[in-house]
Amino acid sequence: MPRLPTSLDPASPEYTARRTAMLDKIAALDAEHAKALAGGGESAAERHRRRGKLLARERVELLLDPDTPFLELSPLAAWGSDYPVGASMVTGVGVVSGVECVITANDPTVRGGASNPWTLKKALRAHEIARANRLPCISLVESGGADLPSQKDVFIPGGALFRDLTRLSAAGIPTVAVVFGNSTAGGAYVPGMSDHTIMVKERSKVFLGGPPLVRMATGEESDDESLGGAEMHARTSGLADCLALDEPDALRHARRVIARLNWRKAHPDPPPAQPPEHPVGELLGIVPEDLKTPFDPREVIARIVDASDFDEFKPLYGASLVTGWAALHGYPVGVLANAQGVLFSAESQKAAQFIQLANQRDLPLIFLHNTTGYMVGSRYEQGGIIKHGAMMINAVANSTVPHLSVLMGASYGAGHYGMCGRAYDPRFLFAWPSARSAVMGSQPLAGVLSIVARASAAAKGRPYDEEADAGLRAMVEAQIDAESLPAFLSGRLYDDGVIDPRDTRTVLGLCLSAIHTAPVEGARGGFGVFRM
Known part of the structure; x- marks a missing residue:
């Protein structure tokens, strides 16, 4: 097999310097991730526990199958804004009763789980992933509704949250709501529009208007239980499909709902795969601190694909873009990886042909970014760089096989678009701590x-x-x-998370498993006009 060789020397000063710089960046990002994990802080968490309640991530952990991974998404949402890091919500992909599901969980330790603008964006991104990959969606609900001081940025776009739930259901994608506490005002429509709704006795409160609002609007005096308590919804309104005794019982019922879905993936899981021949840990020392310094992306590919086995496509043509066929955790894929940073006409035409071939073969594509964009200058303009760059972007835009993008280094200008940046709807997009993205450097x-x-x-x-x-x-x-920093971009949900390079193979494997729940089908001639 054409196993990739390596010229990386882990004992060299250059490698050591790069590794140290990457570890420093990872440590800085770990500190930001810790803010999301802390939620509303220790005092808020203790107050929540004294009420006999589980924290958001504890609920997720009990819901998941034991010893299975949870791919958390957008953990840095709201970074750099006036709102807490994490946006008072946990989202991700995990396995429940053997079924891969999208899970969203309000964090009630942050302003009672109220939704701010970044909470909304994070939830909508989770729904987008559920729809594109046909993953059942489980909402773990405890929220006071919109964060009222932010209502101008939440109310109007927030309707999309409920629209998504109905569209998921209409598409045959199951939706499940587990209500642990308040689900008030617009939040009442989450259990109202889900296929299955579970409530906790003496804990869940679901109403369009709580007692104060009802009193203001109608003059009626009411209490929480008669207005929107779990027992009332289980016995009288019929909104609750199941009345759980406590939170663990509610999560047990949710697992049983998923187990009874008769849910099947569109594609079977592949057989076990061989790991890369080169140590995954060496990914720490590949990307230079100065992104103007090129590096060989084959060193990355050799440490993420199965058995370091890679069949390169057109290796002598358009050499600053590496393309080829491989498998990752048993899933066959095509890989596009920037080598010297700049994309020329040859690279653009090579990429367009490669993307068409992947669509003919129904193979997902992995884009590994390190590009400063398309080449400029009179010689290149006269040579047709605009139409050739447009050819590559056309191919990316109209490709229908799933795309996975990883920003390793630079991702600048239209090169970001041609390598399937956020605007081109990759199924998942992650960044390394070394990544930078902007119009240009x-x-x-x-x-x-x-x-x-x-x-x-x-x-x-x-x-x-x-x-x-x-x-x-x-x-x-x-x-x-x-x-251009990855935390800044991740805070705005321009990616699905900033990951440790050593986790790249695992993260991509989890994504590939998730996308194969839906049919993987390429475009058959459905591309726009290629200007020749």
């Missing part, structure tokens, strides 16, 4: 602004202020550097 961007300002001054016959120019360049570079 900070120094080129600041330089462009400087050149334009200098030309403007010359056209007006004015002297150019060099000191002001230096200050402007420094300010712009600092801004772009900050806005």
Whole structure:
């Protein structure tokens, strides 16, 4: 088999420096992830426990099959905003009664689980993943509804949350709601629009308007139980399909619901696969600290694909983009990985053909990003870089096989689009701590602004202020550097999480298993016009 060799020297000073830099970045991100894990803080967690309640992640853990992984999604949502990191919600993909499911869980230790704008975006992304991959969706509900001070950013777009639940159901994708506490106002529609609803005796409260609102609106005096308690909904309104004794019992009932779905994956699981021949831990020392320094993506591929076995496609043509066929955790895939950063016409045409071939063979595609974009300059413009870049983007946009993207290093400009960035609907997109993404790098961007300002001054016959120019360049570079960080981008849900490079094979394997719940089918000639 064509196993990939390696020239990586783990004893070299270069490797050691890169590994140290990556570990520092991982430690910094771990500190940010810890903020999401802390939720509303220790005092809020203790107060929650004194009420006899489980924390959000404890609920998820009890729901999952024992000793199975949970692929948490968007853990850094709201990073850099005025809202707590994690956006008061846990989302992810896990196995329940042998079935891969999307799970969302409100964190009631953060403002009672109220939904802010980032909570909404995070929940909608989870629903998108459930729909695209045909994964049953389980909502673990305890929320006071919209965070009222943020209502202007939550109320109108928030209707999509309930729309999604009905559309999932209409598509035959099961939805299950387990209500542990308040599910108030618009939140009442989560159990109301789910296929199956489980409530906890003396704990669940589901009503469109609580007693204060009812009193204000109608003058009626009522109490929580008669207005929206679990027993009332189980015995009178019929909203509850099951009345659980306590939280563990509710989760047991949820597992039984999933077990009775008669749910089948579109594709069988593959046989056990051989691990890579090269140590996965060596992924820490591959990406340089300075992203202008190129690295060989084959070193990455060799440490994530089965048996380091890789059949390269057109290895002598368009060499700054590596393409080829492999398997990952037994699933056959196509891989596109940037080598020298810049995409030329040859690379673009090579990618378009490769993507078409993957669609002919119904093979998922993995995009490994390290690109500064498409090449510029008169020679390349005259050579057709626009139409050839458009050809690659056309192929990516109209490909119907699942795409998985990992940002390893740079992901700039239209190269981000051609390598299936967020706007091109990859089924999952993750970033390494070393990743950067923006219109372009900070120094080129600041330089462009400087050149334009200098030309403007010359056209007006004015002297150019060099000191002001230096200050402007420094300010712009600092801004772009900050806005290119993986935590910043992840906080805005431009990816599904920032991962330790050593976890890449595992994360991609979990994603591949999830996407094979739905049919994997390529486009058969359904591409736009390729300009030749």
